[in-house]
Amino acid sequence: MSQTKNTPQPRPDARTFSIGELARELDVTTRTIRFYEDMGLLTPRRRGQTRIYSPADRVRLKLILRGKRLGFSLAESRELIELYNPASDNNRGQLQALMDKIHEKRAQLTQQLHDIEVMQLELDEAEQRCRETMQRITHHN
Amino acid sequence: MSQTKNTPQPRPDARTFSIGELARELDVTTRTIRFYEDMGLLTPRRRGQTRIYSPADRVRLKLILRGKRLGFSLAESRELIELYNPASDNNRGQLQALMDKIHEKRAQLTQQLHDIEVMQLELDEAEQRCRETMQRITHHN
DNA sequence: ACAGCACTTTACGTTAACGTAAACTTCCGC
DNA sequence: GCGGAAGTTTACGTTAACGTAAAGTGCTGT
CATH class of the missing domain: 1.10.1660.10 (Multidrug-efflux Transporter Regulator; Chain: A; Domain 2)
Structure with a gap:
């Protein structure tokens, strides 16, 4: 052994x-x-x-x-942790409530995901404009 | 016309x-x-x-x-807006500072993106466990 | 034995992001 | 000309998420 x-x-x-x-x-x-x-x-x-x-x-x-x-918020994080630790309350309506919260959180995450993507695109544009301006400055005609 | x-x-x-x-x-x-x-x-x-x-x-x-x-925070949102409206300060160091902030924000967004993906996976698992428990309850052997 | 460090509790302070109430003004329909 | 709706300023209140200070406990190396 x-x-x-x-x-x-x-x-x-x-x-x-x-x-x-x-x-x-x-x-x-x-x-x-x-x-x-x-x-x-x-x-x-x-x-x-x-x-x-x-x-x-x-x-x-x-x-x-x-x-x-x-x-x-901490309250929201608490909810997320409780989702992960189902607290062993094998009741029926409780489980449905759990499912509801899961879907709610997922919807929120999806929204954030979308927000982030859009914001990343905007950062790309900002960086591009920034580069162009630097170009125009370094070797100014 | x-x-x-x-x-x-x-x-x-x-x-x-x-x-x-x-x-x-x-x-x-x-x-x-x-x-x-x-x-x-x-x-x-x-x-x-x-x-x-x-x-x-x-x-x-x-x-x-x-x-x-x-x-x-509102301060951070203010920064983001200022990134979008370059304030027409065509100075040199300013532009570099702008670029730095852009990269900083992008790094933050990347981190959040990763956090969201992981959290989505965890929600999937939670939902799965939730479903199984409901199965075991509805037609309990 | 004692300094020093990490830990503890208790308690008051602080900041951000608004909420809420009071006391106006302005306009609009009747 | 008047009541109601939507706008305004001023000012104090509230909540979350800690910061900070005070005062004490417990181990550890020398």
């Missing part, structure tokens, strides 16, 4: 993170991470007072930050 | 909008539009006290709202 020995890492996912580590890696302040916890978006384990973050906690934090990059 | 007569619309772009019209069409409040003006993002003509919006003003407003949908 290759992995049955008493290795320092019984399971490959046993790794944990301090709040400072996560803050540096993901480029946020510790204040921000604690704030997200206050808002109920994170619930790390504790060793005494100190927070211990699991890889899953780290993933949740990354989800929040990705939402932030897309302009989502 | 076909268009030299004193028609009600001398030029095809002579149309104007009231603040209320724009608010209804673009689904914002008049307060919001006035706020954007206070922030220097809009400068409509005036007839007396009353604001008169040109088609160009309307475009600017739509640009702001699109930026908002992408999570941009």
Whole structure:
């Protein structure tokens, strides 16, 4: 048996993170991470007072930050996380509500996708005009 | 001459909008539009006290709202608008600064594009799991 | 034993982006 | 000439998402 020995890492996912580590890696302040916890978006384990973050906690934090990059509020990011963790409420209407939210979010993403494409085209034009102006300046007739 | 007569619309772009019209069409409040003006993002003509919006003003407003949908701050939207209206400052370093901002914005958009794609995949997975659960419930063995 | 560093809680401060209310003016139809 | 709708200014209020400061805890190297 290759992995049955008493290795320092019984399971490959046993790794944990301090709040400072996560803050540096993901480029946020510790204040921000604690704030997200206050808002109920994170619930790390504790060793005494100190927070211990699991890889899953780290993933949740990354989800929040990705939402932030897309302009989502924390409430919206919370919804997205709940979509990912179906909370095991196997009720019927709940599932339909889930589906509705999924489609709603998808519609929003589609809109953003379109907005981005248009904006990219406009940036292309702006860059083009910019280049032309530089040309006209460098070797002005 | 076909268009030299004193028609009600001398030029095809002579149309104007009231603040209320724009608010209804673009689904914002008049307060919001006035706020954007206070922030220097809009400068409509005036007839007396009353604001008169040109088609160009309307475009600017739509640009702001699109930026908002992408999570941009008003300051960022202002920058984007300035990129589109090069302000005719034909200086050299200014042009390079413009190019830099363009590339910066493009990088940001690229990041958002990537975020959206990943998030769409996750929504697909979530929907799939949701469907399966509904299956298991409707005709439970 | 003690400095130093990372962590903790508590609490008040700040900024952006509006909302909301009050108190006008202007125009339009009747 | 008057009520209502749509416009205006001024000003204070609100919410989200943290920033910042104060004061304390806990380990770690020397």
